[in-house]
Amino acid sequence: MISEQISLDLLRTYVAVCRQGSLSRVAAQTGRTQSALSMQMRRLEGLLKRHLFQRTGRGVVPTAEGELFLGYATRILALSDEAVACLRQTEISGGVRIGSRRGGRHCGAPGSARAASSCLSRHQPRRGGRAQCLSGTALE
Template sequence: MDTELLKTLVAIVDHGSFQRAAMQTFRTPSAISMQMKRLEEHIGAELFTKQGREQVLTEKGQQLVGYARQILQLQESALQSIVGPKQNAFINLGCPNDYVSNLLVVIMSAMESLLPSIQFRIRTGTSIELRELMDKGEIDLALVTRTPGSDEGLTLFQDKGVWVAKKDFDWQSLSPLPLALYESGCKFHSSAIDGFQKKGMPYQLYCVTSNLTLIESLLMAEKAISAIASISVNDALEIIESDLLPNLPSVEIAFTRSASAPDWLTVEWVESVIENVIESTGM
């Protein structure tokens, strides 16, 4: 089988759509569709079926994706074995703002342990923004939040949303309750607003931002409470356990690799980074 066709198949699955796979591989969506038609003709089975407006994998498609990953990883391993480790590697790395303080340096250190001469260009933003930068070819590897059970990328760990405030802040005396939340694309934002509306509890969107430092500053000034990932909680804040507040969802943190990433940035290498991060943090 043509490994380029297998790469496209995996890109569709990892990035969620023909459209994003097209951007990742610098092709048109029609070219991606034609590639998948060629692959279907080659194996004699349908790989995708229409479900509403989306194309989803058939049972045969799911089976082939598993083999495709093994074939591509074996190809990557063979190249690494022959060529050897990359020297003076450069990586465009994306990280959500809320993971910069407590996670990014750990990830960079894990990468340095594998490639001591590695150099970084870091881009930060929301997971949505980082995916857009990846689609433009401006990021090689990004850490993103995803819905649990998603096929996107390689799982680093599972986290949960928590309510936080400055220690000893009497937030329960405030009505409406002031909130400092991430942008509306954040799952914690939508869950918080929906939860308050269902509870009928008065709230005020005091500030909406993608900047964790600003949220922390507002919390320390006792201007609001917030909903953030548990890994982002610093020592000056406390997690609020209260039935008055809406439940927040769990999220998975994953590395998603651009289809246009440099050859040395293999899935196997990313898995080694994940192993190092888990070992150093005890996640």
């Protein structure tokens, strides 16, 4: 399966090459040789059976398929970073009450207590905490 053969390191290198537009620049930044990076990028193209770069006299630019894959690679890396950050967070427990003096119809608006409560519940679902939204007269 292709996904088992494409490591996060390979994706990070691909994204860096696309953003820098130069194998030699990325090689210098990562402490690798240009030939090693070139082999990695050829291996990635071989796994995907697609040309991801157009070589120019000044470096490389992603092809249309390379741009498409760049979007996926960026999202995969962001999701991986988010998962690691989430699992490394300090656990919280107990309840959290978030209040707003704005009443009913405003409670779901961005920046409202309900939106904050929803965000907390999404990002801390298994921490044993409970989020509750209070508004208007319930605060008094």
